[in-house]
Amino acid sequence: MFCCTGRADHVQTPYEQKEGCSCLCGVVRVMILGEPLKTTLCHCQDCRKWTGSVGQMAVWYHREDVLCSGELAEFGTSSRVRKSCAECHSHILTSLPRAGLIEVCVGSASQLSLNAHFFYVTPMIDFGDDVPKFVDFPASLGGSGVQASSWDLHRDVTQAFHGSCLCGSVFVSISGEPKTTAFCHCLVCRSWTGSSGHFAVVFDEDLVQISGELISTRHGHRNCARCLACITSRHSAAAPGFLEVCGGILHSPPRVQAHWNYGQRILSVKDGLAKFKDLPTELGGSGDVLGQEMAAPYAVTLERKGEGHEDLGLELSFAGRKCRVLKVRRHSLIHDWNQSCACDSVVGIYDRLISINGRTPTTPEEGEALGRETGKLVLIFAKFQYFE
Ligand SMILES: [Zn+2]
Ligand SMILES: [Zn+2]
Ligand SMILES: [Zn+2]
Ligand SMILES: [Zn+2]
Incomplete structure (x- = not known):
């Protein structure tokens, strides 16, 4: 525990005192x-x-x-x-x-x-x-001093996203689904936000509407002109149509799905999500994910009434002859599963799909066919996890 008025002995000195x-x-x-x-x-x-x-x-x-x-x-x-x-x-x-x-x-x-x-x-x-x-x-x-005994991540259910800055003069609204979401730990993101990283909700730029006065910088950042709240960012010229809206300004943001530039972190996160060494390939990065595949698999059991109504929600990659999760779509069966299950059975990016109802897909066509099955579905995955 720290002391709020005295000086704690065990706090590391984060800045060189002469350098600041x-x-x-x-x-x-x-x-x-x-x-x-x-x-x-x-x-x-x-x-x-x-x-x-x-x-x-x-x-x-x-x-x-x-x-x-x-x-x-x-x-x-x-x-x-x-x-x-x-x-x-x-x-x-x-x-x-x-x-x-x-x-x-x-x-x-x-x-x-x-x-x-x-x-x-x-x-x-x-x-x-x-x-x-x-x-x-x-x-x-001046607070209650009460420590939280349990907590839940925010619910991720909204169909349209709205947000505003700290002073309330910039409004953001987005009428579509995010391409992906991530928490970026790079030095530029930390310096810009004043947080341990930037919560990037990546949208097709055409879907994002912003009102209020913004100011831009040469780093591709845009802030509210009045309160200087962080509004949008871009990591890469490699993906010109992608705009990163800051998740912290959204009233009901989607959940974080992965970590970017985890090699540059100053604060570790033990949440079982994929930790990219730099950025995913579609944003111009190496796509390398840190960690190793867990030996013990986990099971996801779902009941699907009809294919036309319920999206399974998995986008798969078959690179390197392994079937891995590229993305979990929102408003899908797997997305709902992820919101109600324990951390170690959340279906995450880069986890390996071993089988659906006992069969292992080896091609995109087989993956799609198995993904159309209805009734009781048992999916077996192996988690890809980074250990600190
Ligand atoms: Zn503002
Ligand atoms: Zn960054
Ligand atoms: Zn400056
Ligand atoms: Zn605060």
């Missing part, structure tokens, strides 16, 4: 003069809407221990002031004037150990760690 940290463009520099108090990930709505991600991840300091140089853009709410680089819009810090504290965003940090999650009620990612998880804040910060 900087934004993506290098204009803003943060000098750290004192010891860190704690490192937290806050999953509250405001932090989600500002970072566009799962929440703000920050290292706390006394106000007098943090010095900033370079031009900052500010947005104040009742209790907090959010500050970003005026040039590249990297999220730099959140200040709590009444408490005399500053939360410095983790963007360029290299080593961190998290001390607490705040507002861990319906997290967008279940981190699978043993860090204390408060339902709001610790009592020393």
Whole structure:
């Protein structure tokens, strides 16, 4: 447990004290003069809407221990002031004037150990760690101090997606299905969002409608012109029609399906989802997935009344003579299964499909034929998992 007013001995120093940290463009520099108090990930709505991600991840300091140089853009709410680089819009810090504290965003940090999650009620990612998880804040910060004993990931059921930024002047609406969803751990995403990564909900660009004033950067990022909340991003020129909408601004986002650039992570996630070393091939990456196939298979049992009504939801790859899951479509039988089962039997990207009702598909045609079967379906998979 950390102490919120004193100085915790076991908090690692995430920034070199002489070097401090900087934004993506290098204009803003943060000098750290004192010891860190704690490192937290806050999953509250405001932090989600500002970072566009799962929440703000920050290292706390006394106000007098943090010095900033370079031009900052500010947005104040009742209790907090959010500050970003005026040039590249990297999220730099959140200040709590009444408490005399500053939360410095983790963007360029290299080593961190998290001390607490705040507002861990319906997290967008279940981190699978043993860090204390408060339902709001610790009592020393004016919260209830109650720790969450159980939690559920948000339900992923919506047919159309809507969202807005922290100040409410930018609105986003999308009338179609995401191509994929992922959490990207790269340095650029961390610096831009002020979180441990960027929650990318990838859509066909033509489906995304945005109103309100946006400002763009040379990194392909777009932020709200007023509150500087993260709105959209692009990882790659290799996929020009794909637009990444920030999942944290959506009222009811789809679930994260994979992790990108996991080799660059500062915070591990033990959620059983596929961990791409860099990016999937369709976004110009190597497509390499970290980890190994589990020896013990898992079973998925479904009841399908008729093929015409119920999509099984699996998109399969037969590369390397193994049948692997490329994607699980939303509004499908497997998608519903994934929302109600335990983490170790979630059908994930890159898991191997061993059989459907005892038969193993070896070609796309066989996969499609088996995927059309009705009645009772027993699917056997082998999970592909990364162990920290
Ligand atoms: Zn900058
Ligand atoms: Zn928060
Ligand atoms: Zn805004
Ligand atoms: Zn990234």
